[in-house]
Amino acid sequence: MNALFIYDIRMFQNKIYQNFLIEIFKTFIIILFGLSLIALTVRAVSFLDLIVESGYPVSTYFKYSLFNLFGIAPKFIPLSFLLTLTIFILKHIQDSEFIILWTSGVKKIFVANLFLVASIIVLIFYLTFSTFLTPLALNKSRQLLSNENFNAFLPTIKTQQFSDSFEGFTFLVGKKFNNEIQDIFLHDKGNNLKNLSSNISETTETTILAKSGIIEEKKMFLFNGQIISSRKNSENEIITFEQLNISLDNLSTSTIKQPKIQETSTLKLIDCFFFNQGAETDFCNESFKKEILPNLSRRMIIPFYIPVISLICSLLLIKSTNKYFNKISIFIYSFILLVFSELAVRYTGINKIILFTFILVPFVLISIFYTYLIYKFSKEWK
Numbered sequence: 001m002n003a004l005f006i007y008d009i010r011m012f013q014n015k016i017y018q019n020f021l022i023e024i025f026k027t028f029i030i031i032l033f034g035l036s037l038i039a040l041t042v043r044a045v046s047f048l049d050l051i052v053e054s055g056y057p058v059s060t061y062f063k064y065s066l067f068n069l070f071g072i073a074p075k076f077i078p079l080s081f082l083l084t085l086t087i088f089i090l091k092h093i094q095d096s097e098f099i100i101l102w103t104s105g106v107k108k109i110f111v112a113n114l115f116l117v118a119s120i121i122v123l124i125f126y127l128t129f130s131t132f133l134t135p136l137a138l139n140k141s142r143q144l145l146s147n148e149n150f151n152a153f154l155p156t157i158k159t160q161q162f163s164d165s166f167e168g169f170t171f172l173v174g175k176k177f178n179n180e181i182q183d184i185f186l187h188d189k190g191n192n193l194k195n196l197s198s199n200i201s202e203t204t205e206t207t208i209l210a211k212s213g214i215i216e217e218k219k220m221f222l223f224n225g226q227i228i229s230s231r232k233n234s235e236n237e238i239i240t241f242e243q244l245n246i247s248l249d250n251l252s253t254s255t256i257k258q259p260k261i262q263e264t265s266t267l268k269l270i271d272c273f274f275f276n277q278g279a280e281t282d283f284c285n286e287s288f289k290k291e292i293l294p295n296l297s298r299r300m301i302i303p304f305y306i307p308v309i310s311l312i313c314s315l316l317l318i319k320s321t322n323k324y325f326n327k328i329s330i331f332i333y334s335f336i337l338l339v340f341s342e343l344a345v346r347y348t349g350i351n352k353i354i355l356f357t358f359i360l361v362p363f364v365l366i367s368i369f370y371t372y373l374i375y376k377f378s379k380e381w382k
Contacts, residue, residue, distance in 0.1 A: 016101065016106070017110075017114050020088075020111075020114055021114065021117075021118060023088065024084055024085070024088055024115075024118050025118070025121075027084045027087060027088060028080055028081060028084040028122065031080040031083050031084055032073060032076055032077060032080040035076040035079070035080060036069060036072050036073040036076055039072045039075075039076070040065065040068065040069050040072055043065075043068060043072065044065050047061060047064060047065050047068070048061070050064060050145075051155060056145070056253070060144060060145075063141075063144055064141050064144055064145065067137045067138065067140050067141035067144070068137075068138070068141055069137075070129070070133055070134050070136075070137030070138065071134050071137065071138045071262065073129065074126060074129045074130045074134055077122065077125070077126045077129070077303075077306070078126075078302070078305060078306055078309065078338050078341070079338060081119065081122050081306055081309060081310075082309050082313070082331070082334050082335070082338065085115060085118075085309070085310060085313040086313060086316075086327070086330075086331055086334075089313060089316045089317070090316070090327060093316070098111070098317070107377065108317045108318075108373075108377040108380070109373065109374060109377045111314075111317060112310075112311070112314040112317065112370075112373050112377070115310040115311075115313060115314055116307055116310050116311065116314075116370075118310065119306045119307040119309065119310035120307060122306050123303045123304065123306045123307060126302075126303040126306065127299075127300065127303045130298070130299040130300070130302075130303065131266045131299050131300060132265075132266065134262075134299075135262065135263060135264060135265050135266060135299075136265065138259075138260075138262060138263040139259055139263045139264070139265070141263075142259045142260070142263050145253075153215055153217070153218055153220065153248050153251075154179055154215045154217075157171070157173050157176055157181065157215070158173075159173055159174065159175055159176045160172075160173075160174065165253060166190075166192075166251040166252060166253055167190050167251075167252045167253070168188060168189045168190015168191070168192060169186075169187070169188050169189075169190055169192050169251055170186075170187045170188075171184070171185060171186045171187070172184070172185040173185075179214055179215045179216065180212070180213070180214055180215075181212065181213045181214070181215060182211065182212045182213075183211065184208070184209070184210040184211075184212070184213050184222060184225070185207075185208075185209060186206075186207065186208040186209075186210075187205070187206075187207050187208075188205065188206045188207075188208075189204070189205045189206075190252075191250075192248075192250045192251055204230050204231065205229075205230040206227065206228070206229050206230070207227075207228040207229075207230075208222065208225060208226070208227050208228070208244070208246075209225050209226050209228070210222035210223060210224060210225030210226075210244070211223060211224040211225060212224065218247065218248045218249055218251075219245065219246065219247055219248065220245075220246040220248060221243065221244070221245055221246075222241070222243070222244040222245075222246065223242065223243055223244075224241075224242060225240075225241060225244065226238055226239065226240050226241070227239040227241065227244070261288065261291045261292065261295050262295060266296070266299060266300075269292050269295060269296055270296070271284075272284035272288070272292060273292040273293065273296070290349055291349065292349070293348055293349035293355065294345055294346055294347075294348050294349045297345050297348040297349075297355070297358060297359075298345050301345070301358060301359055301362075302341050302345060304362040304363070305337060305338070305341045305361075305362045307362070307366055308337060308362050308365045308366055308369065309334050309337065309338075311365075311366060311369035311370055311373065312330060312333050312334045312337070312369060313330065313334065314369075314373055315330050315333075315369075315373070316330055317373075317377075318373075318376050318377075318380070319380055337365075340361075341358075344357070344358045345358060
């Protein structure tokens with residue numbers, strides 16, 4: 001009879017733990033998705049420069065924004081988990097559901113363990129994203145800009161403003177109406193328009209002045225103007241024209257196409273920093289190495305601060321009237337820990353003491369808080 005009763009109690013507890021975990025992860029996903037979507041919306045405004053400044057197609061803009069979602073979401077994982085646990089605990093305290101559990105024989109340390117298990121699952125989720133998925137997605141977004149060129153020149157034109165959206169190519173337009181332009185100034189020092197000169201090998205820069213013109217996708221038709229070709233060892237060459245047809249297919253956007261450190265795979269960063277792989281290439285140089293350690297710390301160490309958050313939030317389960325254990329204080333403790341991790345990670349590549357402190361802090365805090373919770377819960381049980 002006792003064995004059957006114990007079995008029923010365990011089944012009841014397991015059912016509760018399962019429901020709690022489902023509720024925690026549902027709330028976590030909703031908060032994470034909401035915060036990421038808000039941040040992506042804000043960032044997507046700056047991404048509009050890909051269309052306006054660089055002339056990329058709208059499809060490239062949406063693909064690039066989607067890839068960047070993988071870079072935005074991991075940054076909100078710790079905060080989302082903190083908000084999730086805080087909301088979960090306060091909700092169940094307010095509904096007196098925890099009191100029912102305590103009176104039915106469920107120990108508080110088991111609920112704290114449940115939060116710890118949830119945090120470890122989130123930790124693995126975070127590590128998977130930050131270590132593998134995020135660098136891969138961001139690298140894909142950079143390749144997208146490298147492989148696809150602009151598809152229309154007209155959106156990049158702004159009246160009365162110099163534009164250098166393309167490598168080695170600067171232009172200014174006085175007036176613009178639909179695809180018609182007036183008072184045009186073009187300056188090329190990137191070999192894009194050198195074929196307009198009679199002596200291509202001697203030409204260093206080409207300047208075009210025109211009264212009017214028409215833009216059609218990647219073609220420009222100019223009327224009534226001059227071509228001024230700068231020569232290395234002789235006078236400038238000036239050619240007057242009534243109509244000039246220019247192909248802009250050779251233009252290349254000035255958008256950064258080389259992958260940044262956050263877009264580089266974790267394995268490459270480890271090879272570069274610890275095994276000096278590729279030290280003689282542009283990828284793995286001294287200036288690049290200075291940024292590797294903070295980046296690796298962000299990807300691989302910050303996730304271990306999440307279990308600490310779960311234990312700090314578990315302090316809400318302690319029966320106390322002390323102001324240092326109320327909901328506001330405990331939320332502030334957790335938030336300070338998140339701020340500390342974000343600030344300290346930036347200096348891990350500068351000072352070894354900061355690096356080792358940053359690595360050891362989560363494991364030390366886990367031991368301290370878990371021991372303290374066991375002590376407090378055992379006193380309440382007695």
